[in-house]
Amino acid sequence: MKILNQKSIDFLEKYLNNSSPTGYEANGQKIWMEYLSQYVDSFITDVYGTAVGVINPEAKYKVVIEGHSDEISWYVNFISENGLIYVIRNGGSDHQIAPSKWVNIHTKKGIVKGVFGWPAIHTRKPGKEEVPKLDNICIDVGAKNIKEVEKLGIHVGCVITYPDTFQILNKNKFVCRAIDNRAGGFMIAEVARLLKTNNISLPFGLYITNSVQEEVGLRGAEMITQTIKPNVAIVTDVCHDTTTPMINQKEQGKTEIGKGAVISYAPAIQNNLRERIIETAEKNKIPFQRLASSRYTGTDTDAFAYSNGGVPSALISLPLRYMHTTVEMVHKNDIENVIKLIYHTIQNIKEGEDFKYFN
Numbered sequence: 001m002k003i004l005n006q007k008s009i010d011f012l013e014k015y016l017n018n019s020s021p022t023g024y025e026a027n028g029q030k031i032w033m034e035y036l037s038q039y040v041d042s043f044i045t046d047v048y049g050t051a052v053g054v055i056n057p058e059a060k061y062k063v064v065i066e067g068h069s070d071e072i073s074w075y076v077n078f079i080s081e082n083g084l085i086y087v088i089r090n091g092g093s094d095h096q097i098a099p100s101k102w103v104n105i106h107t108k109k110g111i112v113k114g115v116f117g118w119p120a121i122h123t124r125k126p127g128k129e130e131v132p133k134l135d136n137i138c139i140d141v142g143a144k145n146i147k148e149v150e151k152l153g154i155h156v157g158c159v160i161t162y163p164d165t166f167q168i169l170n171k172n173k174f175v176c177r178a179i180d181n182r183a184g185g186f187m188i189a190e191v192a193r194l195l196k197t198n199n200i201s202l203p204f205g206l207y208i209t210n211s212v213q214e215e216v217g218l219r220g221a222e223m224i225t226q227t228i229k230p231n232v233a234i235v236t237d238v239c240h241d242t243t244t245p246m247i248n249q250k251e252q253g254k255t256e257i258g259k260g261a262v263i264s265y266a267p268a269i270q271n272n273l274r275e276r277i278i279e280t281a282e283k284n285k286i287p288f289q290r291l292a293s294s295r296y297t298g299t300d301t302d303a304f305a306y307s308n309g310g311v312p313s314a315l316i317s318l319p320l321r322y323m324h325t326t327v328e329m330v331h332k333n334d335i336e337n338v339i340k341l342i343y344h345t346i347q348n349i350k351e352g353e354d355f356k357y358f359n
Contacts, residue, residue: 003190003336011035012186013166016176019104021073021159022091025049025212028069032185032210039192040208049212050224053192059205061355064233065191065342066221066300067184068214071177072324074160076105079150083143085114088134090159091215094324098137101326103160105141107153114141114160164326172332173257179328183318183335184236185210190339191346203351204231214300221300225307231355232273232312233304234345236338238330239264239291239317253291255319257331260287261338262317266297268305270312273358277314280345286337291317312358316341 015035020028029051033043040053051069072091079085085105099118104111117140118132130136139160143149166176174183188208195202207228211220214237225233239262242252255262263277281288296302297315305313318338321329349355 001340003194003339004332008190008193011189012174015186016166016178016182019106019161020069020071020178020182021106021161022070022213022215024106024159025069028182029210029212032069032189036189036192036208039189039196044207044227046224046227048220048223050220051210052224052228053208055192055195055206055208056202057205059203061204061351062207062228062230062232063204063346063349064207064209064225064228064230064304065188065346066209066211066233066235066304067186067188067237068181068211068220068300069185070212070215070220071161071180071182072215074103076154076156076158076160078156079146079154080138081146083141083145083149085139085141085149085154086135087137087139087160092324095132095134095137097325099132102163103139104163105139105154106159106161109153112141112152112154114139162326169329173329174332174335175327175329177326177328179320179330180238180323181214181236183238183330187236187318187335187339188342191343194339194343200347202346204349206346211300218300218303221303222307225304225311229308230304230311232349232358233301233314234273234277234342235299235301235304235313235315236342237299237301237315237317238320238323240323241319241321244321255289255291257319257321257329257334259289259319260334261341262289262291262319264291264293264297264301264315264317266293266301266315267295268297268302269314270305270358273312273314276348276358277316277341277345280348281341284340284344286341286344288337288341289319
């Protein structure tokens with residue numbers, strides 16, 4: 001079965017290139033909903049911007065497949081008298097990658113370009129060099145003082161994103177900022193597309209959910225699960241490729257891009273649902289890897305699992321290199337295998353006794 005087509009890749013590129021920082025996901029959600037509207041019966045949205053495409057909204061039982069739409073970013077926190085801008089995190093932004101990066105500062109007047117400046121190597125003393133920290137990285141927008149900065153429309157609270165755009169490396173590696181976890185929204189949308197184009201009927205309602213504010217504590221999922229009240233939730237997010245340098249596999253486990261979807265083990269993962277996913281992977285010869293996540297998964301799985309008195313939940317992850325950088329990298333084959341695994345798993349859930357089995 002062919003998974004991705006050129007229309008899919010074009011959508012992914014458009015979706016990734018659009019900024020969708022935590023708390024400001026609206027434009028990205030519009031792109032996602034416009035694409036998904038071809039394949040669902042209706043939509044649900046909430047006041048903070050989580051979007052849900054629904055197939056069979058009248059059905060008794062409800063199955064969620066979910067990703068999150070937000071990306072890490074910065075906030076303007078302080079503007080110095082000489083016009084330099086200091087920042088705080090909005091999500092898990094990495095201060096070490098900031099120096100020499102271009103940024104987009106989002107204002108009511110539009111995008112203002114700037115750069116994270118850094119002292120030239122000639123001015124630093126070997127052995128005594130400062131490392132990038134929140135209190136010494138700053139953005140230069142070419143203004144000579146605070147008044148010029150403010151005239152550009154920049155003020156404390158403006159959100160800041162990186163402008164890095166989608167690239168394909170060596171034919172099958174997708175590289176961009178915000179693959180964590182715009183890839184999740186993309187993959188669940190592709191599941192809906194395949195269901196529609198292959199005329200698959202489901203005996204339950206399918207809620208294709210693109211949550212907001214995951215990067216600041218799973219907040220969007222926490223809210224929308226109370227609205228949907230699902231019977232089952234299958235979440236997709238990214239996990240680390242641990243084969244690159246400076247990662248301890250004894251601590252992080254071994255997962256690698258190109259080796260298939262990653263199925264998680266954790267207290268929030270409902271065992272029967274996870275085993276159904278593994279059975280589906282084995283039956284359909286879909287390659288997969290395993291990951292133990294100890295006390296919590298750190299993904300929206302935790303929000304769904306512990307809501308509404310407990311929702312049987314599972315996590316299917318996409319292995320990714322260089323998380324929370326502007327060069328996040330995934331393998332095309334893994335994206336296709338995650339899509340296939342979700343697509344076949346939801347067809348392997350039957351109404352009635354199956355929902356009792358998961359409980």
